[in-house]
Amino acid sequence: MATDFKSIPIIDISALLAKCDDPKMAEDPGVSEVVRQLDQACREAGFFYVKGHGIPDSLLKEVKSVAHKFFDLPYEEKIKIKMTAEAGFRGYQRVGENITKGIPDMHEAIDCYREVKEGMYGSLGKTMEGYNQWPCSPQNFKELMDVYIRLCTDLSRKIMRGISLALTGSPEEFEGRRAGDAFWVMRIIGYPGVPTADGPGPTNDIGCGAHTDYGLLTLVNQDDDITALQVRNLSGEWISAPPISGTFVCNIGDMLKIYSNGLYDSTLHRVINKSPTYRVCVAYFYETNFDTAVEPLETCIQRSGRAKKFERAVYGEHLVSKVLTNFG
Numbered sequence: 001m002a003t004d005f006k007s008i009p010i011i012d013i014s015a016l017l018a019k020c021d022d023p024k025m026a027e028d029p030g031v032s033e034v035v036r037q038l039d040q041a042c043r044e045a046g047f048f049y050v051k052g053h054g055i056p057d058s059l060l061k062e063v064k065s066v067a068h069k070f071f072d073l074p075y076e077e078k079i080k081i082k083m084t085a086e087a088g089f090r091g092y093q094r095v096g097e098n099i100t101k102g103i104p105d106m107h108e109a110i111d112c113y114r115e116v117k118e119g120m121y122g123s124l125g126k127t128m129e130g131y132n133q134w135p136c137s138p139q140n141f142k143e144l145m146d147v148y149i150r151l152c153t154d155l156s157r158k159i160m161r162g163i164s165l166a167l168t169g170s171p172e173e174f175e176g177r178r179a180g181d182a183f184w185v186m187r188i189i190g191y192p193g194v195p196t197a198d199g200p201g202p203t204n205d206i207g208c209g210a211h212t213d214y215g216l217l218t219l220v221n222q223d224d225d226i227t228a229l230q231v232r233n234l235s236g237e238w239i240s241a242p243p244i245s246g247t248f249v250c251n252i253g254d255m256l257k258i259y260s261n262g263l264y265d266s267t268l269h270r271v272i273n274k275s276p277t278y279r280v281c282v283a284y285f286y287e288t289n290f291d292t293a294v295e296p297l298e299t300c301i302q303r304s305g306r307a308k309k310f311e312r313a314v315y316g317e318h319l320v321s322k323v324l325t326n327f328g
């Protein structure tokens with residue numbers, strides 16, 4: 001459950017990463033300290049920054065820089081990779097195309113998903129079947145994103161081992177049939193700056209309306225210098241998550257809320273770019289296996305000292321229902 005947090009904690013996870021695949025990791029004092037901080041942040045805010053994550057700052061910056069270059073291209077160029085239902089909702093969407101709670105979001109984006117081959121998940125996976133669409137320009141776009149996705153997947157798996165220890169005492173609860181074959185989503189997002197006297201700008205200022213994320217854990221790589229991401233605390237105040245160079249902003253998704261029986265919540269957040277400058281964010285979403293049925297973990301039911309709070313949900317069904325409402 002979220003509390004009345006006023007700021008979002010920063011966690012140095014290097015000690016966790018160092019021992020992450022060691023069978024005795026749970027006994028390591030450095031790991032235990034990271035796990036304690038993860039648990040506190042997840043209970044209090046559902047949001048935290050991570051540093052000491054091992055992904056080079058130069059890569060974080062390059063990913064945002066190619067995103068800027070893509071969004072700078074003329075519309076005719078960007079629309080060459082237009083998102084369509086036939087492509088499994090992969091590709092470019094223009095400003096206002098994504099809908100949150102009935103209101104068009106003032107962002108444009110490229111949506112990417114783990115590949116879903118024909119028939120892979122039967123009728124459950126049909127909507128998401130397709131291949132990612134990559135722009136020809138900037139030239140190294142796909143190669144760079146492939147590397148980035150691989151590193152984010154590995155990092156998320158390791159953070160989830162820490163979260164698993166915090167919730168259950170075992171590092172492995174989110175492996176195997178739960179998330180051993182993790183589905184992932186990546187959104188490369190651009191938020192126009194506020195209108196200026198001499199040019200067109202967005203028609204409202206909500207870059208992305210209040211929402212929760214869908215899966216287990218999100219890694220947000222946001223532009224330096226613009227504060228736009230806001231997180232809602234228990235009293236309904238919006239707390240800013242300003243950029244901290246070299247870090248990821250991490251947050252909990254709906255599937256982890258269910259697994260934890262509400263010990264951790266998928267916190268509401270939104271994006272408002274009030275600056276005159278165009279803002280880019282690359283959000284990586286680490287999810288369960290596509291066809292996994294998610295339900296509260298027994299240890300979490302016990303620890304939360306109450307009955308099962310959520311019904312089982314199939315991640316793929318949750319994703320598909322979101323995608324279909326996002327794009328009407």
Ligand SMILES: N=C(N)NCCCC[C@H](N)C(=O)O
Pocket residue numbers: 098099100101185187208209211212213214285322326
């Ligand atoms: N894959 C994720 N988490 N995407 C987040 C997008 C949030 C906005 C979307 N229209 C919504 O209402 O969910």
Ligand SMILES: O=C(O)CCC(=O)C(=O)O
Pocket residue numbers: 187189208213220222228229269270271281283
């Ligand atoms: O732009 C951001 O900082 C966050 C975007 C976000 O919340 C999302 O895409 O789910």
Ligand SMILES: [Fe+2]
Pocket residue numbers: 211212213269
């Ligand atoms: Fe989000």
